[in-house]
Amino acid sequence: MAVYRRSRRQRFALVVLILTSITVVTLDFRGDGAVGSLRSGLRDVFAPAQAVVARVFSPVTGAFGGISRYRGLRSENERLRRELDTAKAEALKGADASRERRLLLALGGLDFAGEIRSIPARVVGYAPSNFAVTIEINKGIGHRLAVGMPVVTEAGLVGRITEASWDRSTVLLLTDPASAVGVRLATSGEVGVVKGAGQRRLLPLDLIPVEAELKPGDAVVTSGLDGGLFPPAVPVGRVVMAKVEPGALAQEATIEPTVDFARLELVKVLLWTPRP
Amino acid sequence: MTSDPRFRVPLVVVTSVLIHTAVTSQLRIGDTSPDLLILLPVTAGMVAGRSIGAAMGFGTGMALDLFLTSPFGLSALVYCLLGYLVGAFQGGLVAVSPSVTALAALAASAVGVLLYAASSAVLGQPVAVDRLVTVVGLVSVVNALASPLALRVTRWALVDRSRSRVMA
Numbered sequence A: 001m002a003v004y005r006r007s008r009r010q011r012f013a014l015v016v017l018i019l020t021s022i023t024v025v026t027l028d029f030r031g032d033g034a035v036g037s038l039r040s041g042l043r044d045v046f047a048p049a050q051a052v053v054a055r056v057f058s059p060v061t062g063a064f065g066g067i068s069r070y071r072g073l074r075s076e077n078e079r080l081r082r083e084l085d086t087a088k089a090e091a092l093k094g095a096d097a098s099r100e101r102r103l104l105l106a107l108g109g110l111d112f113a114g115e116i117r118s119i120p121a122r123v124v125g126y127a128p129s130n131f132a133v134t135i136e137i138n139k140g141i142g143h144r145l146a147v148g149m150p151v152v153t154e155a156g157l158v159g160r161i162t163e164a165s166w167d168r169s170t171v172l173l174l175t176d177p178a179s180a181v182g183v184r185l186a187t188s189g190e191v192g193v194v195k196g197a198g199q200r201r202l203l204p205l206d207l208i209p210v211e212a213e214l215k216p217g218d219a220v221v222t223s224g225l226d227g228g229l230f231p232p233a234v235p236v237g238r239v240v241m242a243k244v245e246p247g248a249l250a251q252e253a254t255i256e257p258t259v260d261f262a263r264l265e266l267v268k269v270l271l272w273t274p275r276p
Numbered sequence B: 001m002t003s004d005p006r007f008r009v010p011l012v013v014v015t016s017v018l019i020h021t022a023v024t025s026q027l028r029i030g031d032t033s034p035d036l037l038i039l040l041p042v043t044a045g046m047v048a049g050r051s052i053g054a055a056m057g058f059g060t061g062m063a064l065d066l067f068l069t070s071p072f073g074l075s076a077l078v079y080c081l082l083g084y085l086v087g088a089f090q091g092g093l094v095a096v097s098p099s100v101t102a103l104a105a106l107a108a109s110a111v112g113v114l115l116y117a118a119s120s121a122v123l124g125q126p127v128a129v130d131r132l133v134t135v136v137g138l139v140s141v142v143n144a145l146a147s148p149l150a151l152r153v154t155r156w157a158l159v160d161r162s163r164s165r166v167m168a
Helices: A002-029 A033-056 A058-068 A070-107 B005-022 B036-048 B050-065 B074-090 B098-122 B129-158
Strands: A118-126 A134-137 A150-153 A156-164 A169-173 A180-185 A191-195 A203-206 A219-222 A235-243 A252-257 A266-270
Touching: A002 A033, A002 B050, A002 B074, A033 A058, A033 A118, A033 A156, A033 B005, A134 A156, A134 A266, A180 A235, A203 A235, B005 B036, B005 B050, B005 B129, B036 B050, B036 B074, B036 B098, B036 B129, B050 B074, B074 B098, B098 B129
Parallel strands: A156 A235
Antiparallel strands: A118 A134, A118 A266, A134 A169, A150 A156, A150 A266, A156 A169, A180 A191, A180 A219, A191 A203, A203 A252, A219 A235, A235 A252
């Protein structure tokens, strides 16, 4: 009898905990401000302790990162050597064009950020989960950042801020499966959508019509259409492969992002929010 | 005070979550990282049964949810169920042998990862299904290897030495 009563009590405790979890999930889904505020507030409370722990263990994480990236570094070294040889040959040819480009950059004509002001931030961590591809940066609402702002490096688009506390922000990377970016082909002007597919992978480029001219190497930039999540002309990647399956309504294409997501250290947050 | 589980359990949960977010989740093999935090509800279920396993899972999950972008409470729900299930199926296996404990931790970790992925999918969160095998494999193997240490930590947190009994 006592065992039965104890078992019933245990099941009751489980039901209470499950119902509490489901209630919190539901409140968060409905965009309840209290849950969001509690989350960002507690994250700020934990942030200093997290920074101390990260600093104490930094030799371990640094050494591990070096070991796990060793093979990648070797192949990258070989690739860079080949590229350097090619670049040396091209250097003389491109000297004049390069000078012109520098002048234009100095005028601000080719800078993809244009007039948009930006704030630099340091990457302080990756997502503490295997089911999200995000980074944490060391700036937040206290530095004028807000949810929705685009994050870039000089190479191009990194992602956008999805959560911000006082001095920390979470950035959803372009490669996260939940990410979808409206893009335009720099050559033909056709618009499409680049979707995330996890880190170190080629990203699918969808909705490009079959009649559009698309070839490997074509540059892909953000479309900047009204209501879009990003300003126009931010570099996203280059087309790697494009083909048309018989009977398909759109081309099957993939792009390689211009940003190296495995080595993000410093980023810039554009002080730009999507137009409603 | 330090022999009281009411002090030790929050201490272990907070420290584990801090170490997970700042250290172990940053140790990436390819694009996958270990998830030692799952071991807290798993070992709590083994040491103290389903109720404590569920409660430990709920607390650990809530603390972890602060740092994730997934819906708040999702990890708490999954870890709570996991702690309960381990307590119901594996309670008492701890004393058998370390290898049985490691095998149980391996299986429970795999179930935990799959449960999380399934719950995310149910809530409409995109899940990279092609990565699931890698994630399950890495998390399970690392957790099986780390289970003896996790078991010691959980015992330390849950066993009330002043009364020589497990918190219940």
